[in-house]
Amino acid sequence: MKQTISVLVENRAGVLNRITSLFSRRAFNIDSLAVGVTDDPTLSRITIIVDSGNSVVEQVEKQLNKLIEVIKVRTLDESSLIGRELMIIKVSANKNTREQIMTICNICGAKVADISPTSMTMELSDTPDRVSVFEDMMRPYNILEVARTGVIALQKGAGKI
Amino acid sequence: MEMTGAQILMEGLLREGVEHIFGYAGATICPVMDALKDIPQIRYTLVRTEQNAGHMASGYARVTGKVGVCIVTSGPGATNLITGIATAYMDSIPMVAITGQVPSNLLGRDIFQEVDITGAVTPFTKHNYLVKDAAELPRILKEAFYIASTGRPGPVLIDVPIDIQEQVVPDVTFPEEVHIRGYKPSVRGNDLQIKRVAEAISKAKQPLICAGGGVWLAHARDELLELAERYSIPVVKTMMGVSLMPTHHPLNMGMIGAHGNRCANKALAKSDLLIMVGTRAADRAILSPDEIQRRMATIHIDVDPAEIGKNMQAAIPLVGDVKVILQQLLALDVPAPDAAAWRECLKEYRKAELTREFPRREGSVFPGTVMRKLGARLDDDAVVCVDVGQNQIFTCKYLPQKNGRLLTSGGLGTMGYALPAAIGAKVALPDRQTIVVCGDGSFQMAMNELAAIRCAGMDIKIVLFRNHVLGLVHQIQKTDPYHGPIGVDLDGSPDFETIAAAYGIPSLVVNDEDQLDDTLDRFLAVKGSCILICEVHPDVGTYD
Numbered sequence: 001m002k003q004t005i006s007v008l009v010e011n012r013a014g015v016l017n018r019i020t021s022l023f024s025r026r027a028f029n030i031d032s033l034a035v036g037v038t039d040d041p042t043l044s045r046i047t048i049i050v051d052s053g054n055s056v057v058e059q060v061e062k063q064l065n066k067l068i069e070v071i072k073v074r075t076l077d078e079s080s081l082i083g084r085e086l087m088i089i090k091v092s093a094n095k096n097t098r099e100q101i102m103t104i105c106n107i108c109g110a111k112v113a114d115i116s117p118t119s120m121t122m123e124l125s126d127t128p129d130r131v132s133v134f135e136d137m138m139r140p141y142n143i144l145e146v147a148r149t150g151v152i153a154l155q156k157g158a159g160k161i
Numbered sequence: 162m163e164m165t166g167a168q169i170l171m172e173g174l175l176r177e178g179v180e181h182i183f184g185y186a187g188a189t190i191c192p193v194m195d196a197l198k199d200i201p202q203i204r205y206t207l208v209r210t211e212q213n214a215g216h217m218a219s220g221y222a223r224v225t226g227k228v229g230v231c232i233v234t235s236g237p238g239a240t241n242l243i244t245g246i247a248t249a250y251m252d253s254i255p256m257v258a259i260t261g262q263v264p265s266n267l268l269g270r271d272i273f274q275e276v277d278i279t280g281a282v283t284p285f286t287k288h289n290y291l292v293k294d295a296a297e298l299p300r301i302l303k304e305a306f307y308i309a310s311t312g313r314p315g316p317v318l319i320d321v322p323i324d325i326q327e328q329v330v331p332d333v334t335f336p337e338e339v340h341i342r343g344y345k346p347s348v349r350g351n352d353l354q355i356k357r358v359a360e361a362i363s364k365a366k367q368p369l370i371c372a373g374g375g376v377w378l379a380h381a382r383d384e385l386l387e388l389a390e391r392y393s394i395p396v397v398k399t400m401m402g403v404s405l406m407p408t409h410h411p412l413n414m415g416m417i418g419a420h421g422n423r424c425a426n427k428a429l430a431k432s433d434l435l436i437m438v439g440t441r442a443a444d445r446a447i448l449s450p451d452e453i454q455r456r457m458a459t460i461h462i463d464v465d466p467a468e469i470g471k472n473m474q475a476a477i478p479l480v481g482d483v484k485v486i487l488q489q490l491l492a493l494d495v496p497a498p499d500a501a502a503w504r505e506c507l508k509e510y511r512k513a514e515l516t517r518e519f520p521r522r523e524g525s526v527f528p529g530t531v532m533r534k535l536g537a538r539l540d541d542d543a544v545v546c547v548d549v550g551q552n553q554i555f556t557c558k559y560l561p562q563k564n565g566r567l568l569t570s571g572g573l574g575t576m577g578y579a580l581p582a583a584i585g586a587k588v589a590l591p592d593r594q595t596i597v598v599c600g601d602g603s604f605q606m607a608m609n610e611l612a613a614i615r616c617a618g619m620d621i622k623i624v625l626f627r628n629h630v631l632g633l634v635h636q637i638q639k640t641d642p643y644h645g646p647i648g649v650d651l652d653g654s655p656d657f658e659t660i661a662a663a664y665g666i667p668s669l670v671v672n673d674e675d676q677l678d679d680t681l682d683r684f685l686a687v688k689g690s691c692i693l694i695c696e697v698h699p700d701v702g703t704y705d
Contacts, residue, residue: 010343014291018283025284055470062467068288068308071343 002031003057004076004083004153006161007046010069011037018067019046028052028060032085032150043071047083047152074161076153083153086125088113089135092142093120101141108134119144164333166295167192167326170259171200173302176335179203179230181221181588183214185241187234189274190261192326194232206588206617209609211238213581215245215316217613219254220585223568224544224593226380228309229254229585234261236274239320243282244575246316250285251572252401253378255314257305258286265293265322279320287315295328299335307339312346313465314378346464350479350486355493357477358460361434363495365458367503368394369432371417373446374401374571375439375463375483384487385438386410392497394436395507397425399446402439403557404545404567408515408536413562414507415514418446420554420703424510429453431506436460439483442472443572462486520705525698526674527705528555528626534677535596535624536561538685543594544568544586548579548603551632554703556598565593577606583621584613597623601651602631611664614690621690625657628697636702661692672696 009015016035023030031049038045050060057075064073093101094117101120105112108130114121124134128151135146155161164172170193174182183206186194197205208214211233218229229249233242239260249256262268263275279289288308290301298321305317362368376385382405389396389412396406397414400421406413415422417429429435429447435457442450442461450473453459461468461475462483469478479486519529532555539545543565547556553569560567568586570578583597599607604625614621626632631649638646661668667687671680671694684693 014279017280021283055474059467059471062469062471066465066467068341068344 001053002049002051004078004081004151005048005050005057005060005064006074006076006153007048007064007070008038008072008161009044009046010071011042011044012069015044015069016046018069019064022063022067026059026063028056034150034152036152045152047150049151072161076155080156081153082156083127083151084125085128085131085151086123086149087131087135088121088123088147089138090119090121090144090146091138092118092144094118097141101138104134104137108137110134162333163329163331165192165196165326166292166298166321166328166330167196169295169298169330169333170302170321170326171196171203173299173335174230175200175202177302177306178227181206182230182232183208183217183221183585184232185211185214185234185238187238187261187274189235189263189323190232190238190326192323193259193261193321204588206584206613208581209612211241212244212577213607213610215242215249215256215258216575216578216581217585217588218256218258219245219249219252220546220568220582221589222254222256222585223377223582224566224586225589227255228306229256230259231256232259234274235263235278236276238274239276239278240281246282246318247285248570248573248575248578249316250287252374252570253314254316255310256316257309258316258318260318260320261326262291262320262322264324266324268322279318282318285316286318289318289320291320292322292325295325296330296333298325299333303336303339304341308341308344312344313375347466347481348485350462350481350489352489354477354479355486355489358436358479359490359493359495361458361460361477362392362394362436363498365434365498366500367431367433368392368436368498368500369414369428369434370394370396370436370438371399371429371440372396372402372405372438373399373440376402376405379439379464379483381439381484381487384484384491387491388487391491393500393504394498395428395504397428399440399571400557400569401571404562404565407563408561414511416557419448420445420558422514422558424507424514427510428507432457434458434460436462437475438462438487439464441468447473521674522698522701524672525696525701526671526677527701528552528695528697529559529705530674531624531626531677531695532556532559533561534681536563538681539563539565539596540594541565543596544583544590545596545598546579546583546586547597548599549574549576550600550603551636551701551703552598552600552603552626554633558703576603579603580607580623581610584610584619587619587621588617595621597621599623599625600632601625601627601629601654601657604657605651605654608660611661611666615664615666619690620688622684622687623690623692625692625694626697627657627694628699628701629654630699632697632699632701633703635699657692657694666690666692668692668694670694670696
């Protein structure tokens, strides 16, 4: 089962290395990992998606908590989280296909970020599932390149972790 | 006050109560060594290879309860130290390791003797620092000692580039307290859980305590013995906890595990309530945690929350300082369990183990026999350091424990640990009888440290089992699925009597069990260090 772990860490050099080193050393698999600074410039938030059972996730949480530079660890409740991923996707496009691609973009809520005589580049920020649907829809048009950020997430409501 | 980084470092060590450093100097640590000259209160032992600086600091830390300190240079000095650090990490030994580093402006250029040591040791240090500004050194040192010695102890490494050691800091202040927002070790156990534990003990019919190295780390031996005695609960121990209870204590059931005492494993198999104290239930100690979980109720007391449920899922987990938790438990007064029948049954198992007959072979001595006879002669508070291999198993299984310490590399199983660890222990407690037990394989991994013994005129007695093979591997290779010994003959080994003599250390040889009593008496009566070479048959196995 995919689970979302939100980790607040000291915003210092080397912290990300400690986290990834921990995952490889303890043989935990990461689906995705996204990191960025928070409203407090001394803190970064790392959002990690793991595809594991509850006991493994519990160990992941405990092991993360042991790292000195980790301030807080919380596994987010899947039913009440907002998880988003940004994808930038470049596909082949010409005057015959451009309109069809635009239709799909409109349906999926993607924006065109760049265009050339032979290509189009779109951006989409949405749940990972819907980002994947859009990617699938683009497949017939010959995908040239894809970049995805991995999920970032917050719990719904006024609470903080 | 104006100080250089190196001076700050030394002053910081002094403020942390450091009295001894184990190390190996090199170019990038020269400013620190220079500052050491001005601090006569701190003594220094030059090791012969950096790994042993780690082991010596470990031996020192384990017998004093203080943080062991080692200082080495950058590059190969730092990488050689790695095994010492990993050994300490696996046994949760409080240690601060300081490494020199190339100038900070040249980091990452692969210059002479540069290595990314903080990157290398991240998986097996509790924490580590690469210092970029000498003004941060007072805080970093304070934090490093705090982190190394609190919660679940462990090694912390501080990497200090040479320019940082030389950097002049105008107004140095040393912090009195530590504030680390991401580090708050648990101390007190949850009161509700404590009550549940007391109730479970009270109701048990066949309770058993399993004590590990965490009891030593928490300085909780007295509390453990009090708990066992108050409720008459038999005790088994892991290898790291082997010296927690004297062998002849009526509640002692010996060491559990694949290489443990039969009586201990039998007790473990039949117990209905297992109280694990300061142990991670690793594979060597508990082969099938699932089986244990299915068969009995378990209580797991540990300072590290991550140990709960890592190898075994306990019915009642209890997180906090083992000493504090045991005190909390002892403060409650619950009826003692009705377990007389259980103790009676265990008595039989125990007797069988203690009176077990060992095999005899012409022209050699059996290690188990040596251990029994040696143990009977040792001081009540002797420190015994044992290496890794068959010698470790024979010692932990059969050396009668009194009220001293047994130090060994239980977690990582590092050969060559015993001799340097003994030197570290002896430095800390010069008046305590100190014994090393090793094989001819492990001795050759550390015998260069005889120089440290000679240099300090130490009295360390070394029992060396010579069977001319890597005994434990030899034993494994003779069983399924392998096809016989390969690469384990210690051909080319030197004559250890000559080696001993070269370091000015006397030696004795024994190859006849009829001579054993007399030889052991002579060996222990030697003033100063002595090596006793025991001839052991290469086919001797730990299950014999």
